[in-house]
Amino acid sequence: MADRPASPTPEEREKLDKIAKAKEEEEQSKLPYKWTQTISDVDITVPIPGNLKGKDLDVKLSKNAIKAGIKGQEPFIDGPLPHAILVDDSTWTLETIPAGKELSIHLDKSNKMEWWEHVVTSAPKIDTSKITPQNSKLSDLDGETRKMVEKMMYDQRQKEMNLPSSDDQIKEDMLKKFQAQHPELDFSQAKMN
Template sequence: MSTSPTPSEREKKDKEDRAREAEEQAKLPYKWTQTIQDLDITVPVPSNLRGKDIVVDMKKMYLKAGVKGQEPVIDGPLPHEIHPSESTWTLETVTAGKEISLHLDKTNKQQWWASVTTNSPYFLDTSKITPENSKLGDLDGETRGMVEKMMYDQRQKEMGKPTSDEEGKMAMLEKFKMQHPEMDFSNAKMG
């Protein structure tokens, strides 16, 4: 019989997991961060390089990046699709030299990535990601409507009231009852 961990045990394990993830990420030859909408990767390169010395190939499900004539730093299938036409790369001068800066635009704006490529030696535990705070006004119309409906339905459930879908079904039933007064609905159940 397994028992669930106490809050202090869970906190200790989460702290150990974060430390392990930071250690594994430090071993990668690049750094990466993500938001729910995009992924940013930086690859350190020697400061004497110019844009023509860099090789970057971004496809819907594939990424390759590195220095011409050398083994690529990143070369493999992506775990999820990107919009290649909306994704960019630049060669930037930074304090420690130069770096290739890649910006990948995710196709699915509702999905966290566990790694940059599926052949990466490092995978992030996406269940521990805390979504960034965003305002409803930041969302496009369709997404905003969907989020507002989900929030409304959640509040309704918490109060023991019907969700918007259930309200729609009940309204349809009432309309049907009015159109058919000859029918007995006393034993009708919503399913």
């Protein structure tokens, strides 16, 4: 069996991360639009010549695709989205800014628990594992989402410490309770899956 390559040292990992980040930033800077995201939405901005009006633009948003451009010209962005959006909650506006005008597109994600690697599937991807989300309070979330996020955070901490997840703990506790109720049974060969 061949030797596995050694994991990079922290210094090598940092250097590789910097190279990857620079490549990602270069790819993103070549796009005709800029985009940002939160866990629940995506915002896209495109500079537009100052003499144009909203009626001069061709913007179409559907659950799984986007097309935006100036009528009669090649679109700035056109293609399938990586994930579904809520069309009724997504909008676009033409805004006047100091440098001219800007097409601003707001996409409301259907799944509020995933980061997008790109706006359209044909665009270069970003490394979503490097995203550091803005600080938000668990209290901002609805009850069900908050419970799920708290459970995920707890399970992640447990995993980092090589301890059982909340689901594994429940199974363990149930087995101990059953063993206590049935001391006559031999559990020495029992395996937990």
